[in-house]
Amino acid sequence: xxAVDKLHAWYGRSHVVQGISLEVKAGEIVTLMGRxxxxxxxxxxxxxxxxxxRAGSVRFDGAEILSEPPHRRFRRGLGYVPEDRRIVPGxxxxxxxxxxxxxxxRLREEQRLIERIAGTFPRLKExxxxxxxxxxxxxxxxxxxxxxxxxxxxxxLLDEPSEGIMxxxxxxxxxxxxxxxxxxxxxxxxxxxxxRALAISDRAYIMDHGEIVFHDSAANLIANQEIQERYCSI
Amino acid sequence: xxxxxxxxxxxxxxxxxxxxxxLLATGLSLIFGxxxxxxxxxxxxxxxxxxxxxxxxxxxxxxWISLVVVPLVVGTVGLLTERFLVRPxxxxxxxxxxxxxxxxxxxxxxxxxIFFGVQGIPISTPEGLRGAVNIGVGHFPLYRLFLIVATAxxxxxxxxxIERTRFGLIIRxxxxxxxxxxxxxxxxxxxxxxxxxxxxxxxxxxxILAAPIRAVTPEMGIxxxxxxxxxxxxxxxxxxxxxxxxxxLVGVVFSLTSLYAPAFAETSIFALMxxxxxxxPQGLLGRAGLMG
Ligand SMILES: Nc1ncnc2c1ncn2[C@@H]1O[C@H](COP(=O)(O)OP(=O)(O)O)[C@@H](O)[C@H]1O
Ligand SMILES: [Mg+2]
Numbered sequence: 001x002x003a004v005d006k007l008h009a010w011y012g013r014s015h016v017v018q019g020i021s022l023e024v025k026a027g028e029i030v031t032l033m034g035r036x037x038x039x040x041x042x043x044x045x046x047x048x049x050x051x052x053x054r055a056g057s058v059r060f061d062g063a064e065i066l067s068e069p070p071h072r073r074f075r076r077g078l079g080y081v082p083e084d085r086r087i088v089p090g091x092x093x094x095x096x097x098x099x100x101x102x103x104x105x106r107l108r109e110e111q112r113l114i115e116r117i118a119g120t121f122p123r124l125k126e127x128x129x130x131x132x133x134x135x136x137x138x139x140x141x142x143x144x145x146x147x148x149x150x151x152x153x154x155x156x157l158l159d160e161p162s163e164g165i166m167x168x169x170x171x172x173x174x175x176x177x178x179x180x181x182x183x184x185x186x187x188x189x190x191x192x193x194x195x196r197a198l199a200i201s202d203r204a205y206i207m208d209h210g211e212i213v214f215h216d217s218a219a220n221l222i223a224n225q226e227i228q229e230r231y232c233s234i
Numbered sequence: 235x236x237x238x239x240x241x242x243x244x245x246x247x248x249x250x251x252x253x254x255x256x257l258l259a260t261g262l263s264l265i266f267g268x269x270x271x272x273x274x275x276x277x278x279x280x281x282x283x284x285x286x287x288x289x290x291x292x293x294x295x296x297x298w299i300s301l302v303v304v305p306l307v308v309g310t311v312g313l314l315t316e317r318f319l320v321r322p323x324x325x326x327x328x329x330x331x332x333x334x335x336x337x338x339x340x341x342x343x344x345x346x347x348i349f350f351g352v353q354g355i356p357i358s359t360p361e362g363l364r365g366a367v368n369i370g371v372g373h374f375p376l377y378r379l380f381l382i383v384a385t386a387x388x389x390x391x392x393x394x395x396i397e398r399t400r401f402g403l404i405i406r407x408x409x410x411x412x413x414x415x416x417x418x419x420x421x422x423x424x425x426x427x428x429x430x431x432x433x434x435x436x437x438x439x440x441x442i443l444a445a446p447i448r449a450v451t452p453e454m455g456i457x458x459x460x461x462x463x464x465x466x467x468x469x470x471x472x473x474x475x476x477x478x479x480x481x482x483l484v485g486v487v488f489s490l491t492s493l494y495a496p497a498f499a500e501t502s503i504f505a506l507m508x509x510x511x512x513x514x515p516q517g518l519l520g521r522a523g524l525m526g
Contacts, residue, residue: 095406095407
């Protein structure tokens with residue numbers, strides 16, 4: 001589904017992603033882990049087309065997309081939930097959800113799709129006409145995920161979805177990722193919550209100083225305390 | 235009693251004058267709020283709108299056609315300006331498009347001088363909008379009343395467009411967070427193109443609407459640009475509601491000082507701006523820190 005090969009990315013002159021390769025197969029959940037500042041967010045942003053200076057190859061669903069603008073990548077079925085949620089202030093929950101449908105041919109089915117999303121996210125339904133930024137941090141995260149799921153992308157990139165969220169909601173969220181996988185969505189997940197992430201993942205990559213330093217099945221990594229401590233201890 | 239009526243009439247004159255500012259500042263704010271481009275060509279687009287409108291009026295003898303043709307033509311000039319002149323400058327800092335549009339305004343002024351001469355051209359008040367009507371406190375020029383109503387219609391239409399349509403939602407979201415709109419599948423460069431065209435079209439429309447109450451000359455846009463910036467600063471850069479409130483306020487302040495202290499009329503709006511900046515640096519309805 002997604003094949004990243006020798007990908008580089010720079011912010012100005014600082015070389016943040018230094019030739020990483022990784023793959024996510026259709027239907028998988030793959031976790032990208034690593035310390036703060038390792039380059040995980042930059043990797044996702046580059047895959048989504050938000051970093052101007054980049055080189056290498058990003059293939060999605062069979063096509064090379066490295067130089068495509070973000071909106072084309074979205075239209076190919078690549079969804080993205082950024083690190084800081086980015087609920088648009090001044091817009092209601094409904095309008096935030098609608099944003100996720102604007103570029104989709106299914107805009108006409110909005111009401112039905114919002115109802116369906118409401119089934120998965122009852123909290124959002126209760127607050128559908130409130131300003132999106134009036135929700136709690138966890139609810140905003142749910143809204144950001146729901147918004148990205150409105151158009152039913154083939155694959156979704158999630159950047160630290162559990163960060164700063166109440167434990168009850170974290171449970172709910174990881175259960176949701178499992179459900180998303182069951183319904184066929186491919187997921188590339190960046191998480192600091194290593195234990196929880198590995199529990200639902202098929203495979204994992206560990207990133208450090210802009211490079212992939214380790215890669216294994218989730219099951220093996222769960223057992224490998226040494227690697228976890230070396231690269232992921234916070 | 236006579237004094238009160240005079241005051242109220244002058245207030246209405248201020249609202250009519252302010253209507254033009256409202257339209258200009260709305261376009262400026264829309265463009266700034268969305269593209270972070272400060273369009274110094276806004277006054278020139280206003281002037282071009284007046285010229286095209288007056289010319290068209292002269293040819294057909296029908297003023298109403300100008301109200302349709304002008305926004306279309308000037309809007310198209312705006313689309314071309316964004317696409318070929320402004321777009322290459324995105325990502326380079328706010329001063330690049332500012333200098334470019336500043337230069338463009340002088341090019342437009344020169345083009346108009348070549349075609350229409352340096353003297354300016356006359357326009358008579360459109361038929362059907364001449365004379366005055368009694369508005370209770372005295373007789374008020376019908377055209378100025380029309381100006382207030384026309385502005386209300388344009389602003390109301392724009393408000394509905396922004397609040398109720400799909401494209402309006404993109405504008406509201408894109409002004410706050412362009413990146414999230416892009417990753418949700420919207421081609422933001424197309425949105426910027428259309429918003430620049432829309433703001434410019436409104437500037438052109440305000441030019442032809444203002445033409446019957448102002449002298450139509452190649453330089454007519456220069457003071458208007460300055461005044462429109464005063465309005466956007468008073469209202470808050472990027473705020474549409476602010477453009478409406480501040481536009482009317484500036485018009486009324488100008489017109490009342492013209493009545494009671496004519497020597498200070500020109501300075502009064504700058505004094506108002508200084509006062510607002512002291513009390514609320516982000517403008518009456520602006521968001522703090524928009525300019526970073
Ligand atoms: N917009 C930016 N401009 C310059 N440097 C940045 C920017 N964003 C991130 N960086 C730097 O790039 C490196 C990787 O950051 P990031 O991708 O956010 O890491 P992670 O998500 O793994 O914590 C860090 O050293 C960070 O300081
Ligand atoms: Mg990060």
